[in-house]
Amino acid sequence: MDKIAKKIINLPKRLLVEEPLNLYSGLRGMFHGSSKIAGLPPGSAVYTGTRKDTPFNIDLFTYNEKHLEERTNLSLEEAINMPKDGNFHWLNIEGLHHVDNIRSICEALGIHPLTMEDILSVGQRPQIDDTENYLFIALKMLQFDEEKNKTINEQVSFVLTDNLLITFQERKGDTFEAVRNRLRAGKGRIRKEGLDYLLYALVDTVVDHYFIVLEKFGDILEEIEERIMFSGQKKDFDLLYTLKRELIHIRRSVWPLREVISKLERDEIKLIRKQTRFYIRDVYDHTIQAIDSVETYRDFISSLGDLYQSVISNKLNQVMKTLTIFSVIFIPMTFIAGVYGINFENVPEFGWEYGYAYFWSLITGIAILTLAVFKFKKWI
Missing domain, CATH: 1.20.58.340 (Magnesium transport protein CorA, transmembrane region)
Incomplete structure (x- = not known):
């Protein structure tokens, strides 16, 4: 145990200090977020995340089969006073640390304080809650930053009502641009179907981005394997430790999502139509594939660690x-x-x-x- 502790302590500063988001964001949110709400009454509006630099922004898509209206930078009053005109409305809210604005929207739209607490508690596991007036889903959205070469983790929450779908995000920038483009193009069935289909499309694109992130892991691991075979330097072993930590964090995001998608498909939820459940079943299959990929890469990392030790031992033997x-x-x-x-x-x-x-x-x-x-x- 002492050797392992020394190895962790002696890791390069870059791995432990300069990249804290992709290494420890989940753990930090889990423990520090819990300390913020400890002892408070249920339903307290407390943001447990760390991102405080995102300006508060509200975007709106109002559409039907033949018409689409896209508005950005809505005021709080406009978002609260949404018209019930028979169209479908998608309200996207960015900047969860603006707690007072989030509380005002939740109170005006009839969102329960406990649901509001779940929206602001960004360190929790994915979940689903079917209430009398709305359907609430929270899951983890993963993206890979090409410039910084790291994984970005963010909680996104969905609240689905009869004529309104609300998405809550911590920051600007998401995986939903493909869905927005499909709405703008008006092709396919996305503008013909209801908001439950839009919910499916958004969840599906989140799950699809899991594969993009995992493919990046695969590319990095293949490069490490090749370097280990030819050189076997200690920096590759340190990088394996970093990737293992990130993969554990991704596993925490993907594994609970299987239960959420399963309930969304199988439970009799009044806001999810039967024909939409057929598409949700496909998302469930993709989730299982993502879980399998995570487990495969975990085994791959372990085997690369063993390979590194074998290469080093072989060099020592030589x-x-x-x-x-x-x-x-x-x-x-x-x-x-x-x-x-x-x-x-x-x-x-x-x-x-x-x-x-x-x-x-x-x-x-x-x-x-x-x-x-x-x-x-x-x-x-």
């Missing part, structure tokens, strides 16, 4: 083998040199005319004979 060969060659030579280095006067070889040549021939012959034996035994 070094020991080389040193052993030199030792076996030079030990008899050292012995002979020691014998002829004594200070006795009556040593016959000292009086030989070719005694010096005899000495070198002897030790050279022993070295050649030793190498020949090693070669014959196929030890070198």
Whole structure:
């Protein structure tokens, strides 16, 4: 245990300090978020996340089969006073740390305080709650930052009512742009179907991005495997530890989602139509595939760790083998040199005319004979 603790403590500062979001964001949200709400009454409006730099923003998509209206930067009053005109409305809210605005929207739209607490508690596991007036879903949205080469984790919450779908996000930037483009294009069935189909499309794109993130993991692991085979440097082992931590965090996001999608498909939820459940079943299959991929990469990381240890052990064995060969060659030579280095006067070889040549021939012959034996035994 002491060796493991020292190894963790001695990890590069870059892995422990400069990239805290992709290493420990889930754990930080879980523990520090819990400390914020500990002792408060149920339904308290407390944001448990760490992102405080996102401006509060509300976007609205109002659409039907033939019409689409897209509005950005809605005021709080406009969002609260949504018209019930028979159209479908998608309200996207960014900036959960603006707690007063979130509370005002939840109170105006009839969202229960306990649901509001779940929306603001971003460190919890994915969940689903079917109430009398709305359907609430919370899940983790994963994205891969190409510039910083790290995983970004964010909780996104969905509240579905008869004529309104609300999404709550911590920050600007999400995985929903493809769905927005489908709404703008008006192709397919997304504008013909109801809001439950839009909910399915949004959840589906979140799950699809799990595969994008996992593919990045696969590419990185293949590069590490190749480097380990050729060099086996310690920085690759440290990187494996970092990836293992991230994969554990992704696993916490993906595994509970299976239960959420299963309930969404199988339970008799009045806001989810029967024809939509058929598409949700496909999302469930994708979730299972994502879980399998996570487990596969976990095993891959473990095998790469074993491979690294094997490569290092093999290198050490090669070094020991080389040193052993030199030792076996030079030990008899050292012995002979020691014998002829004594200070006795009556040593016959000292009086030989070719005694010096005899000495070198002897030790050279022993070295050649030793190498020949090693070669014959196929030890070198």
